[in-house]
Amino acid sequence: MRNRVDRFVRSRVIPREAVLDGGGPAAADALAELRDRAQEEGLWAQPLPVELGGGGLDFRTYAGLAEVEGASDHGPAALGSAPLLDVTMLARHGGTAVREAYLKPLVAGELRTCYAMTEPDVPGTDPFGTATRAEPGPDGSWLVTGRKWFTSGAAGADLVTVMARTGGSAGDREGLSLLLVPTASPGFRIVRELPVLGAGGQYEIELDRVRVPADHLLGEPGDALTIAGERLALGRTLRCLRWLGQAQRAFDLMCERAVTRSGSRGPLAEQQLIQSHVFDALLALRTTRPLVHEAVALIDAGRDARTEVGLAKVAAARMLQQVADSAIQVHGAAGLGPDTPLPALLRTGRAARILDGPDELHITSVARRALRAYGPRARQDPEGAVQRS
Template identity: 60%
Template sequence: MRRLLVLERISAFVRDHVQPVETVLDGDSAHAELARLRELAKSAGLWALPLPRELGGGGLDLATYFGLAEAEGRSDHGPTALGSASLLDVRMFRAHASEAVRERYLKSLVAGEITGSYAMTEPGVAGSDPAASRTTAARVAGGWVLSGRKWFTTGAGTAAYVTVLAGGSLFVVPTGSPGFRVVREIPVLGASGQFEIEVAEVFVPAEHLLGEGGDGLAIAGTRLALGRTLRCLRWIGQAERAFELMCARATTRQVRGSALADRQLVQQHVFEALLAIRSARALTRQAAELVAAEQDARTEIGLAKVAAARTLQQVTDSATQVFGAEGLGPDTPLPMLSRIARTARILDGADELHVSATARRVLARGRAD
């Protein structure tokens, strides 16, 4: 009962407070609006629900939070406004960071006072092959010296630190470090928030190494498993939002004396969208159960990631088709959802990567279960 009440409150918060200001949050004046939303979330008792209670969060376990993530993710800005966007960093630091790093960043992260960023992808290197990273980490007295470039680094322009993959290890690099530079912002289909960065002989203290030297890819793999699962849940929430818009349009729009909903081709759009959403949701829930139980979920995550990304693109495209020209303009969230949908099929590993990796894994064991 309590979970259902929290779910309803999160849904209402995203609908009433976040969605109406999405265009502001996508723009250059997002900081002040985001600060206002964070204070609202804190006063409503909805702040940082999956983060540790001893750090100021709500203390929900992953299994419980997975049941809320779809509603929270109906807006791409929902997790940030509600304080759960730092979940990946908080879990990674608690498991692998030194006491110095945990003391410096964790409480401020959970409170929303600072943000972090995560840098793996590099110019000229296939993002699907992190082992091919060219960023180097040279051991020196007292720490390491990092050199290289990263791009499509979310939020690096305002982050307090960036976690950088270099030489097979992960390092927490304060953005004020000498030699750290934001090279440029990279608009993605017109939207802001992605950056290219350079670390030019940046000294990183030894205590800013996560885990042991060479642990970077293993730590990144654990992080990716959770991150991909959360993205799938949020994409399904956004697909559901587009589906609701499409159904409302179909039942209210009159053409030559009858509703669009009476047309068989529109009915097919609705059926195919519903089929896709329910199929992707089932696959994602299966993956989420395994991730929450800390079991191997690589096959399930691969299936869910491709299904959820395709579903968001399919449903958003169908909704736009039913809306007609209005669906291309600024009066609905469909252009924004279409942008997210297109990037979803590349973000966190392109569809083709997941298709091939999943197929190879299944073929190796020779069965579908």
């Protein structure tokens, strides 16, 4: 299956990237064609539940596919795995009406979703500063007012999950909830697109007393941080897997360039400085992959994976930036232009060190958890010593 997915991405998705990146009707037609072909070839929605029309793979099995899907930003959408986070969240925390209305269309690719958590002027790592509010209406519905930004794919989404205050005020640790908002609702609008290092796809949105049905609250009032924590752990690990796929793509391009390009001193592959780039990139790939799959295994087993996810996220983001940068260096001027995907891969690697939590957040969180194992209480507990080793 991994080989089949790899062939599909390399032979069908990657050749259409220029069209897909361009957006508009041509991109929509190309994506629809790719989705039809993926379904015909039995590759559709492999990590999603069988009863909803997916392939039913568990997360640990799917992880190998996620790497090769992720070699292209469009791979997950073309192969139907893109809604995994939302399907998982709605299946676990959505009410009966939400599950019945949205899950099958999501898996079928008939609906698109996005997730809105970060707000302008509020640090993305501090959800307690959330100012967006959801006031209860007389009929049990919610009226949502606020502004969010860096909301991926908002312009084409049918539904957006919004973190809002259903109680307390900005700064309070309690009172945060998640609501599923249909984007066709009156009062919802796209404020502007927010290009990330020149690339589109991120948006600022505004909600002006948007009415949300009572049964579109996920979980119970105040459950947002618990639900978001589950989503972030899975989402960050998914991104790491896809960054591995993109780094492998950059590595392949670098090696192909090295063995096919010659200068006055012979093939690039025979130059020691080029060999150093290849070695360092391969070392980064090989040492990062086990970290990511360790996080995958813990998440799949339902265990606490916060430390492993933090390590994997920082390592994978740095690794992608490093490998893409080396590949550009080996390509020379050609690596800076539009004829290879390397500028886009480098941009992804750089943005990865901020999005989904900046490096500093993960470094601090992981270090604090590691140090707690050596505190006074841990030293008094012989079980702790075993755990540390």
